[in-house]
Amino acid sequence: MKAKDIIKRVLLLEIIQGMALTLKTMFTKAVTRQYPEEPRAAMPGFRGLHALSKDEEGVMKCVGCGLCAAVCPSQCIKIFTAQGLNHEKVVERYEIDTLKCLFCAYCVEACPYGAIALTEHYEYSDYSKESFYMDKDKLLENWDKYMSGDKGNEYFKRFWKPMSIDFNTSEEQAVFKGWDNNK
Amino acid sequence: MTKTKDALRQRELTINMGPQHPATHGVLRLVLEIDGETVIKCTPYVGYLHRGTEKLCENRTYLSAMPLMDRLDYISSMANDVGYCVAVERLLGIEPPERAKFIRTMMCEMTRISSHILWLGTHALDIGAMTVFLYSFREREWIMDLFEMVCGARLTVSFPRIGGIRNDVSQEFLDSLYKFAEEFPSRIIEYETLIDQNRIWLQRTKGIGVISAEEAVNWGFTGPTLRGSGVDYDVRKYMPYDAYEQVDFDVPVGKEGDVYDRYRCRMEEMRQSVRIIKQCIEKLPKGPIMTPDAPKFTLPPKDKVLKDMEAMIHHFVMLTKGPLTAPVGEIYSSTEVPKGELGFYIVSDGSGRPYRMRLRSPSFVHVSALPRLCVGSLVADVIANIGTIDVVLGECDR
Ligand code: SF4
Ligand code: SF4
16 A cells, blocks of 8 residues: 555646546637627527517516515616506506616516516626616617517516416426436 | 834734735635744634525515525536525425436536536645646546536536426536546546656645644535545435435545645545546436426426416415515424535515524635634645645525
């Protein structure tokens, strides 16, 4: 045992093993990414910049119930409603201070109408503070920009629909289906 | 003249380490009194990251307080969330369904791996092994991607909910996670090839920061920091929560109680975590992910909200006021997070918010023992000691 240890020490065996590993890694594919040139696609359901959703006719879905503002842990949503011409409630201002936001998606979960969504957009750094203060127009614009077409519907279907059908056992629920080593 | 010179020469030197020292893992400040290379006094100063989490919770409903838990120990947010949910569930007397339990357990173990590989990378970097850091971040990225796949966020997840979880996992996620669990052990071997036998690593870790089992218990150590000294205390075994009773795993313990043994403990823990993840995936039952028996404490299903008057009222009350029928009383509940035992002491006065919430964070306890570990050692070993207790200041300062 002792002699073996001495041989190991003199031959720097463990160092050579480590070096061999790093040498081997040199010939594998790089795991890093040249970020601004190679952007990374967010996974579906990513919690990024907010958007106020529109229905098929392009009308804002929000009714101004204020639940999202009530549940928001950082209290960064401000809603001002007023009375419309036919005595209905209209959302006059809807503002989110994204600098305060935690991106917890509680607002999405709270909204009974599916009127607010978190988009997959995350690159919105800027030099001025004002550009992070999202008003109604900007939020509606975000919907057109990042959730256009089917994407918006998919978002609510995929990520918010399951929340509603959880109470019944769903047949399509994911379970372990065996493992194939070559996969 | 010569007299003052001698006096100058013999005085101990007081140096300030941190709060912006890269090796203090955040904003820990240590005031060290050193005599040559030997530390003779060490005083930790904490509180630079104090955000008043405990006080903030008093003004939030049980649901809205959860994102704050993400930010306690920000590298293992999932485990904190689960700990918090378990505490509130015990207070409210509800039980999540089986499927949710297994998914939560799975997530906790993923967090453990992610936290331990971050620890391994930075600890090795502090001690001087650069390569491990690069390799460990490669695997950490993998776990982060898996988190993103399941809940849309990488770091501050807010995934579990009181009474269940936020959304179900997809088949794609389960397959990728199983693939990860299959491949990760070979990556652990890679890390071990690099440092396990490395003579520099051994010299910097063996016999450093030794603490006996008795002393470690007296200082209040928990988690791998305690198990390195040979005490097999693990909340997952002693007070099982979620699905830990239904999975099979070992609790690795060390012998000497030095930096090296704590390192070995954490490496073995990662292997055990992989084992737990695999069992959780294999045993994952079908079923609801939110408990259906506690409509007063959980959010009603979305499609019911607009159709059912009662559900709608519950929805509004839960979101604005919190669970108004919460029982009056107090509870202490602890869970095993990667750093040790995270305890929540909640006093409820029957309103929808905690009347008082106290957090027992492992990092705070471990930092308080730093003088014990550092005094008498060399300055260079202070770095090894900070690394070995795996301190995260977000949790320590709260
Ligand atoms: S994501 Fe969370 S913090 Fe941000 S606006 Fe919504 S509820 Fe508020
Ligand atoms: S976004 Fe939804 S929750 Fe918020 S005010 Fe509009 S309808 Fe209500």
